[in-house]
Amino acid sequence: MNGxxxxxxxxxxxxxxxxxxxxxxxxxxxxxxxxxxxATEQRTFEKNLFNKTHRANAEIIMLDxxxxxxxxxxxxxxxxxxxxxxxxxILMSVLNCLYDSISQILxxxxxxxxxxxxxxxxxxxMDEICDNGIILxxxxxxIVSRVALRTDDIPLGEQxxxxxxQSAKEQLKxxxxx
Amino acid sequence: xxxxxxxxxxxEDGGGNPFQNIEKTAVLQEARVFNExxxxxxxxxQILTKILYLLNQGEQLGSTEATEVFFAxxxxxxxxxxxxxxxxxxxxxxxxxxxxxxxxxxxxxTKDMTGKEDLYxxxxxxxxxxxxxxxxxxxxxxYMKQAIVDKNPAVSSAALVSSLHMTxxxxxxxxxxxxxxxxxxxxxNVMVQYHALGVLYHIRKSDRLAVTKLVAKLTRMSLxxxxxxxxxxxxxCKLLEEEDTANDSSLFDFIESCLRHKSEMVTYEAAHAIVxxxxxxxxxxxxxxxxxxxxxxxxxxxxxxxxVRTLNQVAISHPAAVTACNLDLENLITxxxxxxxxxxxxxxxxxxxxxxxxx
Numbered sequence: 001m002n003g004x005x006x007x008x009x010x011x012x013x014x015x016x017x018x019x020x021x022x023x024x025x026x027x028x029x030x031x032x033x034x035x036x037x038x039a040t041e042q043r044t045f046e047k048n049l050f051n052k053t054h055r056a057n058a059e060i061i062m063l064d065x066x067x068x069x070x071x072x073x074x075x076x077x078x079x080x081x082x083x084x085x086x087x088x089x090i091l092m093s094v095l096n097c098l099y100d101s102i103s104q105i106l107x108x109x110x111x112x113x114x115x116x117x118x119x120x121x122x123x124x125x126m127d128e129i130c131d132n133g134i135i136l137x138x139x140x141x142x143i144v145s146r147v148a149l150r151t152d153d154i155p156l157g158e159q160x161x162x163x164x165x166q167s168a169k170e171q172l173k174x175x176x177x178x
Numbered sequence: 179x180x181x182x183x184x185x186x187x188x189x190e191d192g193g194g195n196p197f198q199n200i201e202k203t204a205v206l207q208e209a210r211v212f213n214e215x216x217x218x219x220x221x222x223x224q225i226l227t228k229i230l231y232l233l234n235q236g237e238q239l240g241s242t243e244a245t246e247v248f249f250a251x252x253x254x255x256x257x258x259x260x261x262x263x264x265x266x267x268x269x270x271x272x273x274x275x276x277x278x279x280x281x282x283x284x285x286x287x288t289k290d291m292t293g294k295e296d297l298y299x300x301x302x303x304x305x306x307x308x309x310x311x312x313x314x315x316x317x318x319x320x321y322m323k324q325a326i327v328d329k330n331p332a333v334s335s336a337a338l339v340s341s342l343h344m345t346x347x348x349x350x351x352x353x354x355x356x357x358x359x360x361x362x363x364x365x366x367n368v369m370v371q372y373h374a375l376g377v378l379y380h381i382r383k384s385d386r387l388a389v390t391k392l393v394a395k396l397t398r399m400s401l402x403x404x405x406x407x408x409x410x411x412x413x414x415c416k417l418l419e420e421e422d423t424a425n426d427s428s429l430f431d432f433i434e435s436c437l438r439h440k441s442e443m444v445t446y447e448a449a450h451a452i453v454x455x456x457x458x459x460x461x462x463x464x465x466x467x468x469x470x471x472x473x474x475x476x477x478x479x480x481x482x483x484x485x486v487r488t489l490n491q492v493a494i495s496h497p498a499a500v501t502a503c504n505l506d507l508e509n510l511i512t513x514x515x516x517x518x519x520x521x522x523x524x525x526x527x528x529x530x531x532x533x534x535x536x537x
Contacts, residue, residue: 005419005454006447008383008412010342010376027234039236058515059479069480087408087450088484089443116197120227124264131304134339134376135405137332137369146297146332147264 006085011133013094014066015042015081016126020112023050026076027123031133035066049079060088069095074111078102093138094129100140101125105148108174121147197231205229206243212250219259226251226265233272241276248277255286260297263290267305280309292321299325300336307340312348319351326358326374331367338362338373342380353381363396372405379413390417397432404441411436411444415451430455430462437469445469446484453492463499467492474506479515486510486521493528500529 014035017028025046030036036045049063053070054077060069062084069091070079080095082088099110105121106114115122124147130136137143205228212222229247233239239247251273254266270287274280287309290302303325310318325337338359345352359381362374375396382388393414401407414429436448452458452466473485486507493500500507507529510522 005415005451006412008379008409008416010339010373010380010409025235027231029234043236056514056516058517060483060515061517087443087447088480089446090405090408092478092480093443119197119231120223120261120265123227123230123268124261127268127301131336131339132343134342134373135369136335136339138405139368142332146300 006087010135012086012090012135013080013082013130013133015079016094016098016130017046017049017077017079017081018115018122019046019050019077019079021054021075021077023047023054026112026115027119027126029126029130031130050077053077053079060092067091071095071099073099076110076112076115090135094135097129097138097140097143098126101129101143101147104140104144109170197228200228200232202232202237202239205232206247209247209250212253217254217257217259217262219257219262222254222257223259223262223265226254226262226269230265230268230272239273239276241278244273244276245278248273248280249282252283252286255283260295263298264301267301270305271308274309281314283309284314288318288321291325296330296333299328299330300332303333303336304340307344310344312351315344315348315351319354323355323358326355327361331365331370334362334365334367334370335373338370338377342373342377345380352377356381366402368403368405371401371403372409375401375406375409379409386417386420389413393417393429397428404439404444407436407439407441407444408447411447411451415455418455418457434462434465437465442473442481446473446481446488450484450488453488453496460496460499463492463496467499467502471503471506474503474510479513479518482510482513483515483518483521486518486525490521490525490528493525497529500525504529 011031014032015028015030018026020026023046028042028046030042036042045064049068052063053061054072057072059071060067062068065084066081067084067086067088068079068081069088070077072078078095078099080091080098082091102115102122102125103110105118105125125143128136128143128146129138205225208225209229211218211225248270251266251269254262257263270280270283284306287302287306290298291306293299303322306318322337322341325333326341328334328337341352341355356378359374359377362370363378365371365374378392379389382392393410396410397414401410411433414433418429433448433451436444439445439448446469449466449469453463467489470485470489473481476482476485489500489503489507504526507522507526511519511526513519513522
């Protein structure tokens with residue numbers, strides 16, 4: 001047939017991006033110097049991508065010869081890009097891992113403010129998921145165990161009543177919003 | 179009123195966001211704190227995050243600026259804070275291409291990669307390999323070989339992935355690590371197995387006989403990792419395509435058997451491979467097409483997309499084989515994902531008879 005076979009290589013991911021609800025970059029990584037040589041190309045691509053995806057919640061789109069899978073929540077958009085010959089389900093597994101790890105890191109509070117407050121951990125998680133285009137790990141629980149190292153959580157028994165109420169309120173709020 | 183509104187909007191956006199309106203010069207100034215004797219881990223982590231954020235936004239550092247920050251950063255190795263240390267690794271990777279004399283951290287990183295703390299080791303290997311060149315690689319070769327066969331999967335994966343990156347600069351050195359990679363292929367860990375296969379294939383890919391042997395061995399031992407199986411399918415396809423004679427039955431049988439794998443990722447990969455092989459006969463297409471047909475009614479858009487896109491490709495060469503899916507494709511015309519709908523329509527145009535056009 002016409003050479004649509006997938007190349008046997010570990011380099012699968014061309015880029016990962018997290019954008020806010022204005023299409024501005026929160027954090028993005030591009031691994032293919034040929035497709036995105038400079039920051040300008042990356043920006044244009046992101047603008048394009050955002051315009052095409054922010055209203056239609058369609059999960060997958062072809063853009064500029066790349067397959068992009070995406071997902072959004074409250075005011076955030078998560079994207080994973082791969083070549084158009086790539087197995088879409090592999091890209092999807094990376095996206096799910098990215099989303100699930102961040103969701104666990106932020107304790108289900110997946111919104112811009114929370115990401116910004118824990119940006120260091122989010123960056124670390126992205127680094128653990130993909131290394132220069134190679135999927136390093138796609139299991140969110142193992143990612144989280146390697147990066148969410150903050151130990152300043154007080155065990156339930158030692159929390160004051162006010163703290164418990166506060167966290168209960170938060171959880172209720174988020175379960176209602178969903 | 180309008181100004182009040184804007185204030186409120188700004189408050190909403192900027193409130194609690196420490197990264198609003200930060201400036202390069204100011205952050206670089208702040209980074210001088212790294213040189214202090216007593217390190218405040220929280221504060222330094224915050225500043226490092228700001229630097230990484232700025233770089234990620236496309237801000238460029240000159241080589242003097244970068245070198246200055248880099249050297250200040252090396253002071254942070256004194257701190258035992260885990261997050262800070264991990265952020266330093268990231269900083270090293272980010273600045274290694276701009277700053278001068280980055281090899282200064284080699285010994286610190288070597289110490290971390292051979293140390294006891296598992297949380298450091300994997301990340302230290304990756305950072306170390308990003309600053310290592312061909313000549314220095316010889317010095318750490320022993321440690322890298324050990325790391326590849328390490329019990330900790332994160333360490334092993336990090337070493338394998340880094341080796342693959344370094345084949346670009348030191349292929350001859352990495353070539354000698356075949357035995358370690360071979361051992362890692364037998365790992366129980368899904369990712370280690372995948373990475374090991376990737377490295378093995380890359381080292382051997384110019385040697386056809388070696389690749390044939392590798393594939394023959396791995397197809398028999400049934401890999402645990404779905405990612406590794408996908409990669410193996412691709413390697414098998416490449417061998418099949420290069421062969422001049424008719425389809426080698428054992429390789430093709432392996433790909434066909436993957437159609438019954440429990441992971442959707444693998445079944446799709448196998449179906450995609452079969453329909454794209456040059457020598458596939460229309461008889462051999464049938465089971466692959468039925469897998470794709472099943473995917474057409476999946477609730478997951480990515481799966482529907484993958485299926486209809488592949489069917490679209492088959493429709494060019496074997497339109498008759500796709501007619502069996504016409505009903506499923508017609509259902510996809512109204513799909514909420516426009517790419518899927520478009521692909522379904524163009525596929526139907528290639529396969530459809532007059533009767534379906536009417537509808």
